[in-house]
Every structure is written in C-alpha cells, then in structure tokens.
Amino acid sequence: MKHLIIITVLFVTGILSAQSSYDKGMEKAFELWKNNQWDEAEQLFERIAAAEPNAWLPNYYIAQMNSLKSWEEKDADKLKAQLEKAQNFLNDAMAIEKYNADLLVMQAQVLTNWVAFDGMTYGMKYSAKISDLYEKAFAMAPENPMVVLARAEWNMGSAKYFGQDTKPFCKDVEKAIELFANFKPETAFYPNWGQKHAESVLKSCND
Template sequence: MKKYLLSFALAFVSLTAFAQADYDKIMTEKIGRIEACKTSEDFQTLANDFQRIGSKESTKWLPAYYSAFSYIQKGRTLMRDGKMQELDAIADQAEKQLSMAQNLAGADNAEIHLLRKMSYSLRMMVNPAQRYMTDGARAAEELNIAEKLDPANPRIALIKAEDVYFTPEQYGGSKTKGLEMFKDAQAKFKTYKPKTGLDPNWGRAEADYFLSLPAEKAK
C-alpha cells in the first residue's frame, strides 16, 4: 500500500511539474509577442490568447494581468489613431481582467494598480476637460498606490515620465522635465529584477526610445 501511495505521489508531482513547464513555455511565448504587436487587432488577438490561458490556469494572476495589459495597449493604439470614443469599451475589458488578476494576486500588487492607472487614463482621454476630476483623479490615486507599494519599479517611473512629457505646459507638463524623468526610469530598469521570468518586465524599450530622439524631435 505504501509503495502504491508513493508511486501515486510521484506521478502527481511529475504531472504537476509537466503542467507548470507547459504553462511557463506558452506564457513566455505570448509575452515575447507583446513588443511585436503593432495594431489594435494584434493586441486584441493577444488579449484573447491570454484569456484562454487564464481559463485553464484559474489560480494564476499573470494571464489576466497580461490580457488587461494587451487591452490597454490596444487602447493606446486607438488613441494615437484618434479613435477616442472606443476607449471606454477597451477600459471596461481591461478592468474586468484586472479585477480577476487582483482577486488572485491580492490588493497589494503594484503592477496591477499601475495598469488600473493606465486604464483610467484611457477613460479620461475620451473627454479630458470633463473627466479630469473623475477618471483623472482615479488614475492619480492608483499611481500613488502603486508607487507606495513598489517605489523602485521602473514602469511606475516610466508612466510618470509619459504623463509629464505629453501634458501641455499650460497644465503643468514639460517635455524637458519628462525627458529627465525618462532617464530616471531608464536607470531603474538597469537594476530592477522581476520576481520570475514571467513577471512584468515591459517598458524599457520605450524609455530608451524617448531618450534616443534627436533634441529637436524630443522637444
């Protein structure tokens, strides 16, 4: 009987290890595709892929996190194309995924709070004048929470730099100050270590991009 139980236990451990290795492989592949996405359709496909992974891995928070991130990137792509009226629906999808991720990861996850900030910022851009005091305030609150939880996080520094860089000067923005903040983000990327190979590690290429612009284009 003891031999039978031992064999069963070893078989269970082997199956669990195989399933984890399979999960790690497919997640690594999908995460690696993020930077290759260029269009809103690309990001929608990736969001769907992460949702399918999450439906099979119901105890893991990262599939829902990356699905939300893909939706947010889709929204940012649409925003650059001037399709502001589509952003609320995109934010709805992102926030649904973030709620799932937070239920699994807990309320003290800085990466999730940062994506909530980005989602509220998308909503604000539908009508900045009307939504600054609502969605804009929520975005600022989520960013503050994220920074308190993980002040060394380079993605937080990156998003703060973006906000300053793209905000018009009459509203407190500054391209010069934004570029200095991108330098801070870049420095943090050089020393920050994700907890695992699957944990969020995006953003460094963006900081590098802004700091590589010729001075006349950067300003």
C-alpha cells in the same frame, strides 16, 4: 494625452528545462503577440486565465492588450468594449494579487485611456485618481523602473496640459533608465517593458 504611455511588448526568451502547461502556454501567447497575432495571443491568455484561477499575470496581459488597442481605436463602441474588458480582467488580477504596483500602474493606464478618449467627460473624473494610483505604486515599488517611468510620464503630461514646465520630471525618467539597467523581473513572465521608450522620452527632454 493619447501618447502619454507607449508600452513595449514584453517578449519572453529562454526555454525552461521542465515546463508546466502554464509556462508553455504563456510562452506561446508571448510568441503570438510578438508576431503581431494579437487576437490569438489574447485568446490564449484568456484560456490560461480560466485554467489557472490563482495566476494574476494572464489577466494582467489581457488588460494590457486591450489598453494598448484602445489608443488607436476610432470606433467609440469598440473602444468602450475594449476598456470594459480590460477593467474586468484587471479586477480579476487585483482579486488575486491585492498589493501589486504593476497592477496599480495598469489601472492608471486604463483610466488614462478613458481620459484620452474623452477628456471632457473623464478628465475631471479620473485625473486625481490616476495621480493617486501612481503615488501608491511608487510608495510600494520605488525601484521598479516601469512604475517610475509611468509616473514620470503622467506627471509630464499633466504639467504640459496645465502649461507648466515638464523639465523637473526628466530626472525621474533618468532614474527609470538607471533602474532598467539592473532590473530583473521576479519571473520570466513578469512585466518588463518601457526601457527603449524611456530613452526616447529622455531624448525629448534634452532637445
């Protein structure tokens, strides 16, 4: 379960001719993140979120960063703190943006972190909910490659866990790769991750 979801960090390129403080802050946060300055990037996202109460994206990225960090965290207390922080900021994002497939995917990923941390405790509690979140996200945005990829990986992981064939879901990974080819995020800061990982997953399908 731990390696079910691997996320490629979004790096925003291009400088807008007339930047707002929000634009400048977001670009700086992504630059810090790209340079592996996770703490500084997360703190900047937090400042942007506080200054821009109607912007869901800073909250989304704080949730994503804490979700990502939890995969490699061995200290249970730190991991729980990270996932609780992720959930709190995700709740804030969802309060701003009520119908958003990217947020549903992020919610599924945070819950998957809990399952990966303690499958005995959280597997029964969250597995059905995770599947439901992916189905809702797919119904909302069937052409979003991140939705298609994350849903496919969850289904593959579930099939593997129950000793079932994962091959039927490889076609969904192929579909995600096709969608990535023409995918254009709504803005420069919108989620745009997973293309290279999708190609890696497909390669493992064909091995």
